[in-house]
Amino acid sequence: MDRTIHDVARLCGTTSRTLRHYDAIGLLPPSRVAGTGYRYYDDDALVRLQRILLLRGLGLALPEVQRVLDSEQDPVTALRAHLDRLRDEQNRLSRQVASVTWTITALENGDPLMAETMFDGFDHTRYQDEVEQRWGAAAYAPGDAWWRALSAVDRETWKRRVTELGAAWVAAAERGTTPGSAEAQDLARRHCAWLASIPGTPGHGTGRPAKEYVLGLGEMYVADPRFAAHYGGEQNATFVRDALRVYAEGNL
Amino acid sequence: MDRTIHDVARLCGTTSRTLRHYDAIGLLPPSRVAGTGYRYYDDDALVRLQRILLLRGLGLALPEVQRVLDSEQDPVTALRAHLDRLRDEQNRLSRQVASVTWTITALENGDPLMAETMFDGFDHTRYQDEVEQRWGAAAYAPGDAWWRALSAVDRETWKRRVTELGAAWVAAAERGTTPGSAEAQDLARRHCAWLASIPGTPGHGTGRPAKEYVLGLGEMYVADPRFAAHYGGEQNATFVRDALRVYAEGNL
DNA sequence: CTTGACCTTGACGTTACGTCAACGTCTAGC
DNA sequence: GCTAGACGTTGACGTAACGTCAAGGTCAAG
Numbered sequence: 001m002d003r004t005i006h007d008v009a010r011l012c013g014t015t016s017r018t019l020r021h022y023d024a025i026g027l028l029p030p031s032r033v034a035g036t037g038y039r040y041y042d043d044d045a046l047v048r049l050q051r052i053l054l055l056r057g058l059g060l061a062l063p064e065v066q067r068v069l070d071s072e073q074d075p076v077t078a079l080r081a082h083l084d085r086l087r088d089e090q091n092r093l094s095r096q097v098a099s100v101t102w103t104i105t106a107l108e109n110g111d112p113l114m115a116e117t118m119f120d121g122f123d124h125t126r127y128q129d130e131v132e133q134r135w136g137a138a139a140y141a142p143g144d145a146w147w148r149a150l151s152a153v154d155r156e157t158w159k160r161r162v163t164e165l166g167a168a169w170v171a172a173a174e175r176g177t178t179p180g181s182a183e184a185q186d187l188a189r190r191h192c193a194w195l196a197s198i199p200g201t202p203g204h205g206t207g208r209p210a211k212e213y214v215l216g217l218g219e220m221y222v223a224d225p226r227f228a229a230h231y232g233g234e235q236n237a238t239f240v241r242d243a244l245r246v247y248a249e250g251n252l
Numbered sequence: 253m254d255r256t257i258h259d260v261a262r263l264c265g266t267t268s269r270t271l272r273h274y275d276a277i278g279l280l281p282p283s284r285v286a287g288t289g290y291r292y293y294d295d296d297a298l299v300r301l302q303r304i305l306l307l308r309g310l311g312l313a314l315p316e317v318q319r320v321l322d323s324e325q326d327p328v329t330a331l332r333a334h335l336d337r338l339r340d341e342q343n344r345l346s347r348q349v350a351s352v353t354w355t356i357t358a359l360e361n362g363d364p365l366m367a368e369t370m371f372d373g374f375d376h377t378r379y380q381d382e383v384e385q386r387w388g389a390a391a392y393a394p395g396d397a398w399w400r401a402l403s404a405v406d407r408e409t410w411k412r413r414v415t416e417l418g419a420a421w422v423a424a425a426e427r428g429t430t431p432g433s434a435e436a437q438d439l440a441r442r443h444c445a446w447l448a449s450i451p452g453t454p455g456h457g458t459g460r461p462a463k464e465y466v467l468g469l470g471e472m473y474v475a476d477p478r479f480a481a482h483y484g485g486e487q488n489a490t491f492v493r494d495a496l497r498v499y500a501e502g503n504l
Numbered sequence: 505c506t507t508g509a510c511c512t513t514g515a516c517g518t519t520a521c522g523t524c525a526a527c528g529t530c531t532a533g534c
Numbered sequence: 535g536c537t538a539g540a541c542g543t544t545g546a547c548g549t550a551a552c553g554t555c556a557a558g559g560t561c562a563a564g
Contacts, residue, residue, distance in 0.1 A: 006510070016511085021552055036560060037512050058355060059348050062551075079356050086349050093345065096311050097338050103310060104331045258541070268542085273521055288529060289543050314520070 002040035179242035188247030211252035254292035431494035440499030
């Protein structure tokens with residue numbers, strides 16, 4: 001009647017280590033334990049093991065298997081929840097496959113591995129997380145896939161726009177323009193329009209960036225030396241921030 | 253120039269713990285370590301971190317990221333291999349989704365959770381692993397999905413065929429038939445035809461089961477009390493085994 | 505009684521960090 | 535100079551589900 005641990009393992013296509021594990025976590029105690037410590041399993045235990053292995057084969061975690069077999073949870077409910085997780089995982093995988101595929105073709109076209117020079121050191125997507133954490137913009141899930149998806153020409157166009165905008169800001173600041181001036185406000189308008197065109201920006205799609213996000217970015221332009229450097233120093237960055245603030249308060 | 257660990261973490265959207273981990277495994281040593289043990293990172297380290305995070309985001313394991321960044325492996329090659337793994341995982345997930353979906357509908361139709369009574373306790377699919385291990389049949393990947401996919405009518409038909417075949421074996425054995433007799437050999441032929449019809453059987457699809465597999469099964473009918481019981485004891489099982497052996501040697 | 509097969513518990517390794525714990529360091533304000 | 539509080543350090547455990555030794559006890563056959 002009673003089988004040894006290895007016999008049971010072979011019969012069910014698993015290992016004795018697994019059975020000991022299931023005993024250790026209380027999932028499948030042996031039907032009998034001899035004085036020597038030897039584990040013995042009867043037919044009921046075999047049936048339970050079959051069920052465990054089937055559910056595990058469907059991808060359920062062991063604690064969940066246990067809840068189902070001990071009738072603490074409806075099998076159908078558990079499986080439905082599991083199905084949702086599986087679909088999430090499928091989506092995640094699909095996105096990852098797309099990203100990897102895209103990166104491979106990009107590399108084969110001679111693109112550098114990274115877009116670390118994208119935006120000429122002015123990569124907002126790399127700082128959105130920080131803006132969000134420090135100034136509480138709405139949550140979003142950015143990424144640089146959209147940038148890598150652009151054609152070389154589009155990228156050049158984009159970079160040129162960024163460079164021009166930055167140069168205009170610097171020029172206005174050096175000239176002593178005030179943040180509230182018409183010129184500064186026009187730059188702020190262009191800046192916001194540009195921000196809104198970046199996928200991942202809070203407000204992207206509505207035509208204008210979220211107010212809190214713009215205010216947060218402005219603060220960071222000043223606070224972060226990398227951004228400040230882009231505008232030729234903290235002085236200029238402060239000017240940009242103030243101009244953006246005025247614009248945001250009045251228009252966003 | 254040099255940033256503290258937490259600043260770098262915030263800038264790149266990760267955590268200081270992660271940076272310490274990358275230091276510990278030699279993936280990203282700080283550019284400078286003060287006498288106090290404090291870690292400081294320069295711009296080069298930031299760039300490397302960006303690359304690490306991008307590759308990690310694509311799903312590469314850290315040792316692989318390290319090999320790529322240290323130019324020990326071509327990025328495209330690594331990504332292609334990774335893509336293969338991702339596709340395998342996608343396939344696995346698809347199959348699992350199908351299995352879970354099927355199980356859910358089966359449960360809703362009132363089927364018992366398990367098919368542990370399938371084949372009336374004569375489930376070859378449950379023992380194929382053992383046959384393979386002990387007698388070296390070809391590798392295969394069985395499963396009981398095909399059985400669960402059968403309609404109720406099909407299952408009854410199937411069970412009846414199995415029962416009839418078993419009864420015929422028992423009858424022949426009890427009558428004292430010899431393994432090499434025409435009657436026994438005809439039963440062996442039917443038995444092999446039946447085996448070949450089971451998806452997962454080595455040789456399934458060729459119309460006849462693999463010779464080694466049949467020989468192995470015959471041994472198991474005798475060796476395993478569960479199978480032997482199906483034939484009414486070890487005596488009868490031995491008869492079945494011998495008849496199968498004769499048939500297999502002459503026809504497979 | 506021996507030999508070999510099989511059993512036991514214990515413990516470490518796997519992946520990429522999260523999360524304390526205990527304790528040293530830096531900086532700003534008084 | 536002192537102190538509070540923020541930030542840094544190393545060390546260690548936990549995660550999921552076992553695989554894989556290691557050291558040593560048990561069982562069945564010859």
